[in-house]
Amino acid sequence: MVSLDSPITIVRPHLIEFGVGTASRLGKWAEDKGFKRIFVISDAFNASRVDVLELKGDVTVFSEVTPEPDIANLDKVLAAAEQAKAELVVGFGGGSAMDLAKLAAVLGGSSQTLREVVGPNKVKGPRTVALAQVPTTSGTGSEAGIRALITDPETQAKLAVESILMLADIAVVDPALTFTVPARTTAATGVDAMAHCVEAFTNRKAHPMIDIYAIEGARLVGKYLARAVRDGNDAQARAGLSLASLYGGFCLGPVNTAGGHALAYPLGTRWHVAHGAANALIFPHVLAFNTPSVAEKTRAVMEALGSSVSDDVASVFEAAYGFCETLGIEMTLSGLGVPKDDLDAMADDAFAIRRLLDNNPRDLTRADIRSIYEAAY
Template sequence: MSNLDAPISMVRPGVIEFGAGVAERLGTWAKGKGYRRVLVISDAFNASRAALLGLAGEVSVFGEVKAEPDTGDLDRVLAAAESANADLIVGFGGGSAMDLAKLAAVLSGSAQRLVDVIGAGRVAGPRRVALAQVPTTSGTGSEAGIRALVTDPGTRAKLAVESIHMLADIAVIDPTLTFTVPPKVTAATGVDALAHCVEAFTNRKAHPAVDIYALEGARLVGRYLARAVRDGGDAEARAGLSLASLYGGYCLGPVNTAGGHALAYPLGTRWHVAHGAANALIFPHVLAFNTPAVPDKTRAVLEALGLPSSDKIGSVFEAAHEFCASLGIEMKLGQLGVPADDLRVMADDAFAIRRLLDNNPRDLSRADILAIYEAAY
């Protein structure tokens, strides 16, 4: 599958700082830009170490971000942004913190509300405040992207916003910030980064300009994820995963994910399974399912991960499943608190996520989705 002659748009944050110890460069950059009122959006743990960013002036911290944030969480963040009257908003944490920071940056001080901007290209710009992103996990790649997701608690559906106005002015990627991530979270978020790369690589909209990042991201995960799970202080492994996550973020803008993420989302919105863990559990099933449509690319993925090359569905599943299970990832839905009688509703939810399913290289029917959930149970 090659779309070499297809038009593609690629964007990156204006400044990218990458490497051990670069976190404090954010403060230097902000001072040079003259930003004096800063709002840091983070979870409780990262709120306690916001000083590492070297920020000066009036620094407020909203430290109540939780996994899988919903519209109520966004409302609280927007209230904090209004109170801080910030000229710089910083997302400091995992994908949840960075997504909320994106939305706060475009909605604070704007006449638009969330309902007005759901979808692609609906944010009125330019935004009023600057935006910085500092990831503390290696998975989402949200620091490099222009999409943000929050959950509607009423429908339990993900609400997706896509806009060039949510692109960060600066992304500061310091792998040392990920040293404290526990082994199980390291494993799950690492496979999330892998899923971003693989779903873009095998996508109907796949493009050689993105494939190069996707395949190298997969190689980095194959080379370094197990090492980081074994030793969280392995600086080289952490840096490799941080780069893999960034490359996954590069894939999300012009190509995006596909069936794997569509099937993973209901696990988070309905049963609060962490995004990385949900994607890791689903990953082998969808990779194997898609094999007949993209056999050459599937072989390339397995080779990148250091796994036996194959274009047979059963062999692909076994290799990918063992890769994830060997990292200590829970690979059974039933062990994550998901009740068997909810699988049909989850299949309905996943089948409705056309913005992702329509990217999948092989059509996934509702029956196919239910069969995957049942196999994963």
């Protein structure tokens, strides 16, 4: 773990509008900035309610965002962006829409290809269009971050692009947009937001400047997630989760996630398990595995989630597993349709994600990963 005097760089969207009913503020902001050509990137459902943003001028809506977007989906977005010739790009949806919006903002009209910008700080500036992000789920925190993930269908691996040039000019976080999210999705995405916070809090790169967001994000999930699952129209609970997701996004830039996300990714790339559901299933296994290396912080996490645990790995696992299971989340790989004969390939894929595994507070060997998948089966 790093110490209080360790250098760290914190980034935020230049403007954050937060609270129920704020979605329409994007239109006013865009009008004040003089943007007349606007390109909205969304999925089919959210495209049908783009009017809530009150955008004026020539608005083009791309409505074909897919979960866990791949290179082909990005190519479609870039082709549509080229036609729109927008001054403002808007990501309107979950993490998939917002990640595609980041890439459209920096690759549209650029001579660089996706392959040339994979990795940290490879995007060449300046960015020529403005970028706005409007999340409609409480999970990824992508509205606050500078990373975008795209699946390579050939390798079934995530390609990660990181650049300060993908930071939003404005993020509009309106919890009312999440009222329609089904209970099961609310549960999974809420645990994803919490996993961002927990993995940052227990990370080898954990920093006191980020810890305050991380532990508060976990506390918000512990307080409000079950309420939102029970009643999707509970405005206070939805706002609590939206804030937790935003705080998780704050954690991702300077610290990032670790082993939990590394093990979750193959579920999405190989078997198209929703990102939130994958993280929820893996969360208790990796949290328990890491406990011997970060016992004090693990206790703080479980207290934030409403459970008192000892340093015993079994008690941590049982409490974390119970937290997820009582939300109605499927907690077995077999229940998600993952075939057992794919566990070895999944372990190979996860073990290759060094950008995340190297952050984990306890070394995860390939055998450890395989054992976790076996236990989760």
